[in-house]
Amino acid sequence: LHSDERAADDGIPVADITAAGLTSTPMQQAMDLARIHGPAYKRRLGDRETLFLSSLDLVTEVADESRFAKGVSVVLENVREFAGDGLFTAYNDEPNWAKAHEVLMPAFALGSMRTYHPAMLKVARRVMASWDRRVVDGTSLHIADDMTRMTLDTIGLAGFGFDFESFSRGDTPHPFVEAMVRCLQWSGKKFARDPHADHSAEDAAFRADADHLASVVDEVIAARTASGESGDDDLLGLMLGAREQGDAAAAAGPTLDLANIRNQVITFLIAGHETTSGALSFALYYLLKDPVALRMVQREADELWGDQADPDPSFEDIGRLPFTRQVLNEALRLWPTAAAFTRQAREDTVIGGRYPVKAGELVTVLTPMLHRDPAWGDNPELFDPSRFSPEAEAARSPHAYKPFGTGERACIGRQFALHEATMLLALLAHRYRLIDHDDYRLRIKETLTLKPDGFTLTLAARTPAD
Ligand code: HEM
Numbered sequence: 001l002h003s004d005e006r007a008a009d010d011g012i013p014v015a016d017i018t019a020a021g022l023t024s025t026p027m028q029q030a031m032d033l034a035r036i037h038g039p040a041y042k043r044r045l046g047d048r049e050t051l052f053l054s055s056l057d058l059v060t061e062v063a064d065e066s067r068f069a070k071g072v073s074v075v076l077e078n079v080r081e082f083a084g085d086g087l088f089t090a091y092n093d094e095p096n097w098a099k100a101h102e103v104l105m106p107a108f109a110l111g112s113m114r115t116y117h118p119a120m121l122k123v124a125r126r127v128m129a130s131w132d133r134r135v136v137d138g139t140s141l142h143i144a145d146d147m148t149r150m151t152l153d154t155i156g157l158a159g160f161g162f163d164f165e166s167f168s169r170g171d172t173p174h175p176f177v178e179a180m181v182r183c184l185q186w187s188g189k190k191f192a193r194d195p196h197a198d199h200s201a202e203d204a205a206f207r208a209d210a211d212h213l214a215s216v217v218d219e220v221i222a223a224r225t226a227s228g229e230s231g232d233d234d235l236l237g238l239m240l241g242a243r244e245q246g247d248a249a250a251a252a253g254p255t256l257d258l259a260n261i262r263n264q265v266i267t268f269l270i271a272g273h274e275t276t277s278g279a280l281s282f283a284l285y286y287l288l289k290d291p292v293a294l295r296m297v298q299r300e301a302d303e304l305w306g307d308q309a310d311p312d313p314s315f316e317d318i319g320r321l322p323f324t325r326q327v328l329n330e331a332l333r334l335w336p337t338a339a340a341f342t343r344q345a346r347e348d349t350v351i352g353g354r355y356p357v358k359a360g361e362l363v364t365v366l367t368p369m370l371h372r373d374p375a376w377g378d379n380p381e382l383f384d385p386s387r388f389s390p391e392a393e394a395a396r397s398p399h400a401y402k403p404f405g406t407g408e409r410a411c412i413g414r415q416f417a418l419h420e421a422t423m424l425l426a427l428l429a430h431r432y433r434l435i436d437h438d439d440y441r442l443r444i445k446e447t448l449t450l451k452p453d454g455f456t457l458t459l460a461a462r463t464p465a466d
Contacts, residue, residue, distance in 0.1 A: 010356050012051065013037040016044045022192045025446045027339040027368070034369045040355055045192055048074070051357070052340075054369030060399040061351045062343040062363055063406045070409035071344030071362040075448070078187035082210040085260060086267030087412065092344075099254035100264055101412075103242045107235050108412050113419045115233060116158035117315045120420045123153045124427050126167045131432065131459055140437060140456040143284055144445075147277040148177060154420055155272035159235040160265065161227070162220045176216045179209040180270055184448040217265040235268055236261075268413075276417040278337035278451040283328050283425055285442060285452050286383045288434045293385055297324050298462075301430035307464040311430065318419055324426045325418065326385035329401075333376075334383060336367040336403035337449045343406075367402055375400045433460040 039055035090097035149166035305311035372380035404411035445453035
């Protein structure tokens with residue numbers, strides 16, 4: 001770490017790092033710096049300063065919607081280069097945010113998950129069909145890759161009636177995924193560039209990738225239009241139903257223009273799969289390392305599905321897997337896969353009784369450190385799903401846990417992610433024994449979102465006796 005501690009005029013410690021000192025894992029570096037400098041520090045990189053907040057007290061203040069709103073960070077400004085004014089990257093006062101939010105909210109109510117359940121199950125069965133082959137041939141699985149295949153296919157099918165068929169592509173991921181990962185990496189790194197170097201080649205490569213994302217979206221929209229189906233109440237159906245069509249636009253509700261619909265489709269394809277895939281990968285990692293928790297997930301699944309070889313989970317079954325859900329919650333506590341979110345002060349204010357923040361200034365919540373606040377007890381690094389028992393949750397501040405962000409701009413897809421991930425995790429635990437063939441040690445890869453790096457396991461079929 002190239003850092004030294006100096007108090008700035010406002011009393012906030014400053015960690016100076018050079019652009020060369022910014023590692024390829026900037027979130028983990030920011031966590032290390034928080035361990036050195038405390039719950040409020042500024043990272044200075046060239047002439048850019050970012051105020052990172054990590055404690056429950058400070059986050060409680062910036063979660064107050066009357067004092068702070070979502071901030072579009074410098075990284076999100078770069079994501080806007082390919083996701084435009086989609087929900088995730090829109091400014092608070094951009095009219096398209098409120099319009100799209102109103103059009104799309106009904107699609108994310110808990111009841112709507114019933115609509116997506118069959119598509120989620122269909123893709124979960126693809127995972128198992130693919131994993132069954134690994135049981136037979138004994139080869140290892142790249143967990144994060146398979147989870148990404150599964151979540152991409154799920155958001156494609158459930159949201160847009162579009163099939164990415166990621167499990168029929170052998171080892172190569174869908175080109176959309178590769179282009180997306182490069183776009184996210186470009187966005188995450190651009191702010192730390194050397195201003196004097198020539199970046200035209202990487203920018204051209206980025207443009208080509210962004211164009212590819214847009215072309216996939218056009219394919220998705222064209223497939224729907226060609227099918228002649230309305231798609232009823234899926235995401236694309238809702239947006240096309242609310243599409244601006246000149247004077248004939250329905251006056252009853254908000255309308256979206258085609259450019260915005262494209263931005264939303266890109267946004268959902270990215271936001272809707274990358275983070276959930278990481279969450280599932282971390283949950284599988286912790287289950288692999290914690291036989292007691294794995295046994296409890298298996299028991300919960302066995303109670304629902306007995307020793308059926310091919311269970312047929314109902315929508316209601318997913319609400320009957322509370323411990324499996326606790327495992328996911330706890331995995332997202334230790335490694336919230338969208339590891340930071342930004343807040344913007346509405347007025348000049350002071351936080352923590354001593355840190356001045358000016359109107360319009362951005363502050364960044366370092367979620368993995370919030371999730372290790374002393375409010376979590378003596379051993380915050382320990383994986384312990386009982387932290388999410390109803391009693392433990394009731395006793396804790398709601399601001400101690402923010403993997404889905406906060407307030408009006410919190411994650412719209414939270415129920416979607418949890419329904420999809422809970423079902424898959426329970427089905428996998430019901431069907432397989434997980435084998436730690438490589439004695440895997442957790443390393444974390446960052447591509448804006450977090451994933452276990454190089455995590456593989458092998459499988460055996462579970463028998464009723466297991
Ligand atoms: C917003 C995390 C899954 C769609 C957010 C935010 C976070 C987050 C932290 C707030 C960002 C900010 O304040 O700047 C996660 C995690 C997920 C997940 C950890 C999985 C475990 C999903 C899914 C979808 C989705 C499945 C869609 C189907 C969105 C959208 C927004 C958002 C559209 C922007 C909402 C708005 O500002 O109106 N997510 N997300 N996310 N998420 Fe998620």
